[in-house]
Structure formats: C-alpha cells, structure tokens
Amino acid sequence: MSRLRTRPTRDDTCEKLFEAAATVFEEQGIGGASIEAIAAAAGFSRGAFYSNFKSKDELIIAMLEDHVDQSIRRNLDLLAKHSSLDDFLEALRTMDRGRQDPLGRSPLLHMEMILFVARAEQRRPELAKRLRARRRLIAEIVETTLKNTGKTPRNAEWTAAIVLALEDGFRLHRLIDPETTPPDSFFRAISDLRRVIVVSSA
Known part of the structure; x- marks a missing residue:
C-alpha cells in the first residue's frame, strides 16, 4: 500500500x-x-x-513573476478559443476574476508591489522583464485577432505598449476615482483604439 x-x-x-x-x-x-x-x-x-x-524582495519578485505567467496562460487560453478580437475582448471582460492569483484579485496591492520593486534601481530589470513579457503577449493577441479578419497591424509592438499603458492607467484611475471611472473604461478605450488600428492598417 x-x-x-x-x-x-x-x-x-x-x-x-x-x-x-x-x-x-x-x-x-x-x-x-x-x-x-x-x-x-x-x-x-x-x-x-x-x-x-532568500528574502522578502525575492518573494515579491516571484509573486510578480507568477502573476504575469498566470496572466499570459489565461490570455493565450482565451485566444485559442476566441479568434476574433470582439469575442476575445468579451471573454476577457467576463472572465471570473475570483479565480486569479492574489495580485490579479487586488489591483491596489499589485500597483504597490510594482512601486516597491521599482524604488530600488537594481531591482528594476526584474520589472522590465515582466513588462516586456506582457507587451509580447498583447502584440501576439493583436496580430492574431487582426490577421483572422484579413488585416495586419502596422506596428503590433507599439500597439501593445499603448494597450498596456491604457490598462495600467485605467486601473490606477479606477482605484483613485471609481465614481468617474466606470469598470469598463479600459474595454471602452480598447474599442475606440481598435477602430483606429483597423483604419490605419487598411
């Protein structure tokens, strides 16, 4: 036995x-x-x-790495199931946030941990690695979903940087002023950006 x-x-x-x-x-x-x-x-x-x-700093960096890894896996799983940008965004919008890791469930803690790491210059390269990974993910999503509609974005990497800045910005605005920052602000902004991308890539 x-x-x-x-x-x-x-x-x-x-x-x-x-x-x-x-x-x-x-x-x-x-x-x-x-x-x-x-x-x-x-x-x-x-x-x-x-x-x-080895230290609390190492734990925090590991938590951030785990958060990014889980986010990438979830998004790639959604991308495999939803080939159009509209379907992908809707699936992302309605995703169960309660099943995410602690940083996905708590945007405020996520931001605080990023700032904690960024305050020490020697730790910033660790953040840069996660930032680049998130940009690569978004660029892949943009390229895949637009190609499925017969269009090719001019610069998927730059589009990814814009999308990521919008996401982080609206997350912060939502924390500071939820009264004037609706929960769907990011998705509304992406819809507006999508129209610009499609026109520009035509």
Whole structure:
C-alpha cells in the first residue's frame, strides 16, 4: 500500500506563501510586513520560508513573476478559443476574476508591489522583464485577432505598449476615482483604439 504524500511540494508551499504574503501586505503594508508574519500566516516556520526564498524582495519578485505567467496562460487560453478580437475582448471582460492569483484579485496591492520593486534601481530589470513579457503577449493577441479578419497591424509592438499603458492607467484611475471611472473604461478605450488600428492598417 503506497503512502500518501504528506509533505507539500515546492509549488504548494509557494502558493500558500503568496496567498499569505498578499494578506499580510494588505494588513501591515509591504514595508512593515515581516518574514515571520508571512510564514506564520501561511502555517509555516521561518525555515520553510527561507528554503524557498532568500528574502522578502525575492518573494515579491516571484509573486510578480507568477502573476504575469498566470496572466499570459489565461490570455493565450482565451485566444485559442476566441479568434476574433470582439469575442476575445468579451471573454476577457467576463472572465471570473475570483479565480486569479492574489495580485490579479487586488489591483491596489499589485500597483504597490510594482512601486516597491521599482524604488530600488537594481531591482528594476526584474520589472522590465515582466513588462516586456506582457507587451509580447498583447502584440501576439493583436496580430492574431487582426490577421483572422484579413488585416495586419502596422506596428503590433507599439500597439501593445499603448494597450498596456491604457490598462495600467485605467486601473490606477479606477482605484483613485471609481465614481468617474466606470469598470469598463479600459474595454471602452480598447474599442475606440481598435477602430483606429483597423483604419490605419487598411
């Protein structure tokens, strides 16, 4: 009779640490949160934390990397199922956000973590890698969905940079002033941008 696995895998441990860190960061602030508090919230010892991450900074970068990786997988899955831009955007708009990682569920924490990492110049290259990955994803979505309509964008990479700036900008505006920034602001902006892209690529 085989023994059941009782020790968590590294992926299990990391996922629990990510969830715990998100909770502690929201309660205590990123700067004030200790490794001990994060480990305790996850139900682990301090040693279990250090067996996975060397520092709090490394944990934060890993959380951002995981967030981008999950976002890329979700979007590529949607792209495989929805070849037209309209269908893709509608699927993206109605996607269940509750099933996302902690940073996907909490835009404010996501922004705070980005700023925390960006404050140290030596950590910025890690952010740049994630930014480029997000741009490549959007460029692929633009190219694929427009080609399926018989059109080719002039500069998918630049379009991706614009789309990403719109997404981040509206996310921030929504946090600051939700009263005048509707939840669908980003998607409305994309619809307007799409008309410009299609005309320009004709």
